[in-house]
């Protein structure tokens with residue numbers, strides 16, 4: 001099996017080593033978020049060799065809620081495809097992303113949902129928002145983005161759907177993680193979509209206590225699973241009720 005190798009700059013490695021020593025004593029999230037953008041840039045650079053992250057320059061179509069790309073295109077990352085489809089199938093008129101990083105999901109949603117849907121992005125680190133403008137200038141011109149710490153407050157403007165991909169799994173402070181879950185729920189009128197490594201927290205138990213068991217669904221593409229918390233009543237297929245942690249493999 002081949003692994004994607006990251007070329008991390010020495011300044012990241014040095015600061016991260018010091019951060020890990022401090023974290024061993026004081027605890028904290030997986031990263032010092034002000035240092036993380038160097039890591040994220042390296043991830044994006046490496047990931048783009050293997051996966052297609054930019055739907056604007058891709059031959060794609062949406063059919064029956066599934067994204068299809070031309071056979072000779074570089075494949076989509078399974079989790080990116082899942083998040084995009086999980087959001088698109090909700091047919092929202094407004095969507096926000098929390099922990100947007102360089103904005104690949106929002107830029108893709110602009111392509112998939114068209115110009116009429118309101119999109120917004122938030123991240124705790126301003127350098128990530130700068131990267132969004134650098135990587136996707138056309139999308140960034142139509143998608144407002146601002147600094148926000150989801151562990152401290154809900155979004156300033158509620159949207160129908162709010163999603164976060166690989167954000168909560170890195171928030172390792174138990175109270176901050178629970179507050180982030182709560183703030184996500186308070187920020188959406190219809191649904192919250194989460195994509196994470198589900199071994200990092202007890203998502204099923206925590207979401208059941210925040211939203212109730214009947215609100216929980218999964219969107220499963222066979223290669224990735226997102227959690228969909230419905231705040232506006234029952235969902236039909238392609239969403240399936242989340243009843244067991246084994247569905248979050």
Ligand SMILES: C[S@@+](CC[C@H](N)C(=O)[O-])C[C@H]1O[C@@H](n2cnc3c(N)ncnc32)[C@H](O)[C@@H]1O
Pocket residue numbers: 033036040098099100101102103104105122123124125128148149150151164165166167170171
């Ligand atoms: C692993 S990256 C994922 C970025 C993006 N979702 C993606 O997949 O491309 C996690 C992102 O969450 C942001 N983040 C971490 N803690 C946050 C918080 N408390 N509130 C908002 N964003 C946060 C980080 O700055 C980083 O951009």
